[in-house]
Amino acid sequence: MATPTVDQFLDEISRLIKQKDGSRIQDFLHYEPPWPPIYERMVAELRQTYPTAEHIELESKCSKALPASEEGDGGGSFTSFISFVAKYFAFIRDVDIGQLLETHDKLKALLGQASIALSASTGVLILPTVISLSRTLSKLAIGLDKRPDLVANLTSREATVGAEEAGERVTLAEGSANLIREAFKKCASERSGNSSGLDNNGKPEGRRIGIYLMANVCLKLFFHCRKLRSAEQIFALIYQQSPPLSLYPAAQRTTFLYYLGRYHFANNHFYRAQLALQEAYYQCHRQATKQRRLILIYLIASNIILGRFPRPHVYQTPEASGLRDRFEPICRALSKGDIATFRKITSIDNPSAAWFLHWRILLQITNRCEVILWRSLARRTFLLSGNQGDASKRTAPTLNIEDIFVLATFLEKRALGIGSNHSNDAKSQKAGRGEHTNSIFIFPPTPADTPPAQADDSCEAPHGYIDPDLLDCVDPPDPDLPTIDTVESMIASLVDQDLLHGFISHSQKRFAITGAKNASPLVVGFPNVWATLKAKMDDEVPGWVKEGQKRGGGTVMHLSGARPVGA
Numbered sequence: 001m002a003t004p005t006v007d008q009f010l011d012e013i014s015r016l017i018k019q020k021d022g023s024r025i026q027d028f029l030h031y032e033p034p035w036p037p038i039y040e041r042m043v044a045e046l047r048q049t050y051p052t053a054e055h056i057e058l059e060s061k062c063s064k065a066l067p068a069s070e071e072g073d074g075g076g077s078f079t080s081f082i083s084f085v086a087k088y089f090a091f092i093r094d095v096d097i098g099q100l101l102e103t104h105d106k107l108k109a110l111l112g113q114a115s116i117a118l119s120a121s122t123g124v125l126i127l128p129t130v131i132s133l134s135r136t137l138s139k140l141a142i143g144l145d146k147r148p149d150l151v152a153n154l155t156s157r158e159a160t161v162g163a164e165e166a167g168e169r170v171t172l173a174e175g176s177a178n179l180i181r182e183a184f185k186k187c188a189s190e191r192s193g194n195s196s197g198l199d200n201n202g203k204p205e206g207r208r209i210g211i212y213l214m215a216n217v218c219l220k221l222f223f224h225c226r227k228l229r230s231a232e233q234i235f236a237l238i239y240q241q242s243p244p245l246s247l248y249p250a251a252q253r254t255t256f257l258y259y260l261g262r263y264h265f266a267n268n269h270f271y272r273a274q275l276a277l278q279e280a281y282y283q284c285h286r287q288a289t290k291q292r293r294l295i296l297i298y299l300i301a302s303n304i305i306l307g308r309f310p311r312p313h314v315y316q317t318p319e320a321s322g323l324r325d326r327f328e329p330i331c332r333a334l335s336k337g338d339i340a341t342f343r344k345i346t347s348i349d350n351p352s353a354a355w356f357l358h359w360r361i362l363l364q365i366t367n368r369c370e371v372i373l374w375r376s377l378a379r380r381t382f383l384l385s386g387n388q389g390d391a392s393k394r395t396a397p398t399l400n401i402e403d404i405f406v407l408a409t410f411l412e413k414r415a416l417g418i419g420s421n422h423s424n425d426a427k428s429q430k431a432g433r434g435e436h437t438n439s440i441f442i443f444p445p446t447p448a449d450t451p452p453a454q455a456d457d458s459c460e461a462p463h464g465y466i467d468p469d470l471l472d473c474v475d476p477p478d479p480d481l482p483t484i485d486t487v488e489s490m491i492a493s494l495v496d497q498d499l500l501h502g503f504i505s506h507s508q509k510r511f512a513i514t515g516a517k518n519a520s521p522l523v524v525g526f527p528n529v530w531a532t533l534k535a536k537m538d539d540e541v542p543g544w545v546k547e548g549q550k551r552g553g554g555t556v557m558h559l560s561g562a563r564p565v566g567a
Contacts, residue, residue: 010065177221235543307529337377343415
């Protein structure tokens with residue numbers, strides 16, 4: 001049977017191949033219904049002339065209509081591209097948009113064939129198509145991942161099939177990301193052209209054009225799946241083989257730096273994170289309010305952990321709407337050393353906790369800001385009760401560590417809701433700190449009149465049982481309040497991190513500020529946190545390729561191995 005629409009389509013694709021116009025080829029390939037009228041006719045012809053069982057005949061028709069190789073001696077082969085076109089015809093013939101799981105599988109198979117064509121010497125022609133397919137597959141995979149009712153059967157099937165196999169089950173979204181990553185690797189490992197990967201105009205050439213486009217699609221899926229280890233592979237490969245990021249369009253740069261900043265934030269490298277996020281924020285278009293807000297949330301969180309609090313004008317931008325109410329109370333508590341307020345704000349029971357947990361920044365702020373909190377508490381204690389010293393008598397300014405201990409204990413009790421007349425009875429202990437963790441291993445003795453357990457109760461906890469490892473253990477009599485030794489160790493840690501300038505007299509329990517002869521003890525003894533941490537860092541951000549940057553070949557990059565700021 002005649003297929004005039006299919007023939008017309010193949011003739012047009014053949015013409016575009018000869019013109020080496022990959023962008024126009026991508027424009028001709030529609031993946032999502034509703035189809036334009038001409039595509040409806042083409043689908044009808046395919047279903048009537050080339051049903052599902054006639055794939056070989058369909059591929060033969062494509063082989064006859066499309067060129068087998070580039071013109072001239074040594075021209076690259078189009079064999080894999082022809083197979084892709086046949087696969088595309090089969091896709092639009094069989095796809096049922098109402099069956100999302102089947103559509104995902106078919107789209108994944110189509111991308112797999114396109115990825116094979118991408119690895120050929122003529123692969124640059126199909127690069128725009130691979131990018132478009134990857135974006136469509138990513139959108140569908142994330143949408144399905146948010147619909148557990150649709151993937152329930154798939155999950156149970158995979159669990160049954162992989163029950164005897166070792167390793168972690170790969171989710172639908174992660175499987176799509178792994179396939180897209182293979183296409184990304186082919187872009188990053190391009191060997192054609194000169195060693196720099198740039199053409200005569202200083203622009204990326206060949207498949208290298210798609211490095212950051214493909215990387216950004218992969219990173220979106222990996223962050224959605226919370227697979228940072230897989231994301232690390234993307235950054236490491238780019239750091240070794242990619243041309244400088246500055247040579248790529250602003251949209252690609254901004255998106256990549258956003259994910260790079262989030263990666264370093266998640267790995268507790270907050271200085272690196274703020275460098276990447278700050279650049280992403282600068283380069284993001286002012287009208288892209290949603291994207292700028294995403295960047296700003298992590299940028300503010302990174303800077304707060306580094307002791308650099310936002311200025312008022314930051315909150316006046318459109319993208320910062322509502323962020324002042326989230327972050328300013330934290331900054332206020334940190335600057336005052338107000339342990340009680342800080343504990344309340346970062347408590348999981350606080351109404352704002354859900355918002356911080358949604359953005360995955362609560363634990364970092366809670367744990368890493370502890371350094372700033374104690375530094376501010378020591379500074380405030382010095383203002384209240386510290387000895388200012390006397391330069392004429394050569395006596396250094398000092399601070400009694402016991403004063404910090406008294407203030408810290410008072411604030412911790414206030415955070416726990418314990419009054420000054422706190423008693424050690426069980427009721428007040430439970431109100432202050434909740435049940436002790438180890439009690440899950442300890443069960444009350446069985447009353448004398450309790451009948452023996454029945455056979456069907458064998459799965460329940462045995463009464464009167466105490467785990468052997470806990471026979472000699474007792475619950476602490478008081479809530480977990482600081483001790484004088486705890487406070488002294490905190491001050492020693494701050495001195496070691498250069499956040500306090502001086503030394504500790506352990507016998508006298510005092511901290512002495514040095515170098516304050518001709519300067520204010522507050523300035524000398526309590527250095528600025530941001531300036532101190534910044535002075536210890538360099539501006540290299542693993543994963544961010546800059547112009548003129550030297551990179552050693554074959555080096556294995558472990559991006560998460562360095563010691564985090566504030567650790």
